[in-house]
Amino acid sequence: MKKASAAPKKLRVAIIGTGNISRCHIAAFQYMPEVEIVAGCDIKPERLAWFKQQPGCQNASTYEDYSKMLKAEKFDIVDVCTPNGVHAPAAIAALKAGCHVMVEKPMAMNPEECQAMNDAAKKAKKLLACGFQIRYTPVVQMCKRAVNEGLLGDILYVKVHAMRRRGVPNWGVFGRKDLQGGGPMIDIGVHQIESAHYAMGEPKPVAATGRTWTFLGNKPSNVVSVWPNWDYKTYTVEDLCVGQVRFENGTLMQIESAFCSHLEKDTAYWEIMGTKGGFSTLDGTLYHDMAGTMVNSQAGFLPPHPSPADFVSKLRDFTTAILTGSPLTSSGLEGMAVQKIIDGLYRSADKGGKEVAIL
């Protein structure tokens, strides 16, 4: 009788930081038979208690110190979901322990940390992926394909929006510059920058100008808003950041990002303008000329977006690369390029808006 072949070995996953966003990762892993969550680590015992109740985590071990966790067990994947300031040390420790690493966005606090992470991945011969899920959304994929098919021509100008009227996170440490590296630009601007940069073909940024303002987040507020009672006393980041980035190929990107701004409504999208056509991710419209007419083309069908499937896409891109050797769509090198853009905007703001070089 033919022997039944053994079930393929699952990739063993440990999560560092079992807070808010780990919920999306845990949910996505449930759709991925190639992985099993075997451990979770958080400095807060109550978050570990929550983690143990999540689907697929009941049998996982728990730790309050990631160094101890990495010594105690072997993992294939470490998934870093901590505040930004812990991304680099946790990722580097995991790479040194021989694990592939997925790190949530933004990659780190600054480009120097990104470089150290990429160096550690190279030395360990392990994969380092950045948790950018917006690039996998159907609308961004549509734009990327339009760019690749030449429908936009040469890209001239990109306008990026990540604006909240009043949306200072009232959990975590999002108002702490020392633990996050910055405010809305590094936290929500990063999503729109990375997906636009991806669709543009990842050109090299060479210079930036930026300004930042803090005028509401560091004060008590009795205004009704979606996340009231944030910790204004420890708030040291910007409320609003606006800037421009020049790329080596001459393309210009204009960016605005806010936790607080007096405007009609929240926005999170970008518009891209080329010599032959344009595209807006607001509603997935391609602007072009056809039949002697200016035409606005929209998809006849797009899957709903954003959706939990975006997290499956980003994690599956990573596991597929581990299992098959396929290239990562969102590697540490791309994470570092995005980080250099954000760092350039902040460095320029520190100089009162003077243009700074991005190396």
Ligand SMILES: NC(=O)c1ccc[n+]([C@@H]2O[C@H](COP(=O)([O-])OP(=O)(O)OC[C@H]3O[C@@H](n4cnc5c(N)ncnc54)[C@H](O)[C@@H]3O)[C@@H](O)[C@H]2O)c1
């Ligand atoms: N991809 C997305 O759409 C998205 C959305 C939200 C947040 N994020 C990113 O995810 C990260 C976490 O954000 P969040 O909203 O989950 O914050 P959070 O504060 O809810 O969760 C972070 C968790 O990390 C834990 N932690 C802190 N230091 C630690 C350490 N040294 N070791 C282990 N655990 C530690 C905290 O106790 C907390 O439970 C941030 O980098 C953020 O930018 C990404």
